[in-house]
Amino acid sequence: xxxxxxxxxxxxxxxPSEDEIFEGIVRGKIGKVDLALGKDRTxxxxxxxxxxxxxxxxxxxxxxxxxxxxxxxDKYVVPASTLRLYLKERVESILKESxxxxxRKEEKEEIADEVRKSLLSKALPAINAYKVIWAVEKRVxxxxxxxxxxxDEFEAWMHEFLGVTLSPFNMATIVRDSLGQxxxxxxxxxLPVNFGxxx
Amino acid sequence: MSxxxxxxxxxxxxxxEFLTYLYVHSFLDDGxxxxxxxxxxxxxxxxxxxxxxxxxxxxxxxxxxxxxxxxEEARIALKIGKKVTSGQFLFAIQGEDYKVVLDKDLCxxxxxxxxxxxxxxxxxxxxxxxxxxxxxxxxxSLFLDFLEKxxxxxxxxxxxxxxxxxxxxxxxxxx
Numbered sequence: 567x568x569x570x571x572x573x574x575x576x577x578x579x580x581x582p583s584e585d586e587i588f589e590g591i592v593r594g595k596i597g598k599v600d601l602a603l604g605k606d607r608t609x610x611x612x613x614x615x616x617x618x619x620x621x622x623x624x625x626x627x628x629x630x631x632x633x634x635x636x637x638x639x640d641k642y643v644v645p646a647s648t649l650r651l652y653l654k655e656r657v658e659s660i661l662k663e664s665x666x667x668x669x670r671k672e673e674k675e676e677i678a679d680e681v682r683k684s685l686l687s688k689a690l691p692a693i694n695a696y697k698v699i700w701a702v703e704k705r706v707x708x709x710x711x712x713x714x715x716x717x718d719e720f721e722a723w724m725h726e727f728l729g730v731t732l733s734p735f736n737m738a739t740i741v742r743d744s745l746g747q748x749x750x751x752x753x754x755x756x757l758p759v760n761f762g763x764x765x
Numbered sequence: 766m767s768x769x770x771x772x773x774x775x776x777x778x779x780x781x782e783f784l785t786y787l788y789v790h791s792f793l794d795d796g797x798x799x800x801x802x803x804x805x806x807x808x809x810x811x812x813x814x815x816x817x818x819x820x821x822x823x824x825x826x827x828x829x830x831x832x833x834x835x836x837e838e839a840r841i842a843l844k845i846g847k848k849v850t851s852g853q854f855l856f857a858i859q860g861e862d863y864k865v866v867l868d869k870d871l872c873x874x875x876x877x878x879x880x881x882x883x884x885x886x887x888x889x890x891x892x893x894x895x896x897x898x899x900x901x902x903x904x905x906s907l908f909l910d911f912l913e914k915x916x917x918x919x920x921x922x923x924x925x926x927x928x929x930x931x932x933x934x935x936x937x938x939x940x
Contacts, residue, residue, distance in 0.1 A: 569877065569878040569879075569880075569881065569893070570875055570876070570877045570878075571875065571876055571878060571893060571897070572874065572875045573873075573897065574872075575873075575897070575901060614890075615887070629887060629891070630891055632891060632894065634887075634890070697890070699890060699891075699894045701894070701898075706898065708894060708897065712874075733769055734872070735871075735872070735873075735901060736773060736870045736871050736872050737773060737776050737779070737780050737783075737870055737871040737908065738769045738770075738772040738773040738776060738870075739769065740871065740905050740908055740909065741772065741776060741912075742769065742772065744905070744909055745912070749912075749916070752916050753776070753779070753912060753915075753916065754775060756779065756915060756916070758778040758782070759782060759925065760846050761782075761785055761789075761843055761846075761848070761925070761928050761929065761932065762843060762844040762845055762846040762847075762932065763846070765925075
């Protein structure tokens with residue numbers, strides 16, 4: 567036995583058409599990070615088999631009645647120790663040029679921001695791509711990732727670009743989707759038992 | 766979504782009761798549960814079980830053992846009123862074994878799948894997707910069957926008797 571997998575399964579609120587899904591994926595594809603605006607991360611859809619590409623075709627996305635796509639998150643990071651050294655160098659250079667003894671706190675913060683942006687523009691992003699497989703007709707979707715932060719971002723992205731709401735597969739969705747109103751009321755009125763005492 | 770979270774909180778005790786029922790049943794009747802529709806799902810608790818008492822996390826026990834059925838520690842924890850909050854279960858479905866770590870919300874934390882039958886990478890993805898679906902269907906069927914018993918006083922009373930009898934039995938009797 568091998569292949570240990572971790573994932574979250576969702577129930578999807580509705581069944582969009584193939585065209586709606588494809589258009590939603592293309593609209594929600596991952597874009598470039600706008601470093602000039604101080605942003606250091608971006609997310610969105612990428613191809614399943616090659617998450618570095620967003621050149622989608624229906625042949626890649628739809629296979630055997632399933633939708634295949636990646637949810638990718640790119641994040642640019644400047645290590646704190648690197649930022650500290652570059653900032654120190656920049657501050658010393660400004661002090662030397664101006665003949666001043668020290669900089670005001672606000673000036674230093676402004677310089678730190680500039681230095682960070684300059685370093686970000688030279689950095690390579692950390693890229694994480696998570697597999698997504700969606701059985702559209704069954705309204706079942708799996709994201710192969712369990713990070714809470716990634717899940718939240720993915721759920722919001724699916725809502726924004728595909729117009730669907732995702733509910734994680736758990737006891738509450740089983741009860742909501744499988745029981746009628748009267749059985750649900752009965753379940754909600756049950757009281758806990760104690761197996762140890764048999765009561 | 767907040768309605769579902771609220772529902773999940775209200776049902777929390779049922780998730781613990783279900784895992785406890787699954788844990789004990791996995792050592793009864795040759796490790797299988799026969800559903801109302803006659804299907805039998807084989808399930809065996811193995812290697813790890815986490816239990817919690819009324820005090821919450823400060824009152825928890827984690828038992829790791831190759832032979833959980835003989836674990837006195839887990840049995841004593843159950844006897845003093847603790848319930849299973851997560852555990853590893855082996856499900857035998859369509860002749861194949863799946864090792865599943867399941868928690869009290871019925872969220873699958875991980876699955877060790879059986880060997881895949883396909884070789885093409887894309888077809889393997891489809892196979893993994895479908896195999897996970899088999900496990901989720903089994904868990905859903907077991908939970909709905911448990912709820913039916915739980916809502917039926919006479920059936921539940923018999924379940925409680927079986928579980929209590931197992932808890933009170935000695936290791937030798939259980940072999």
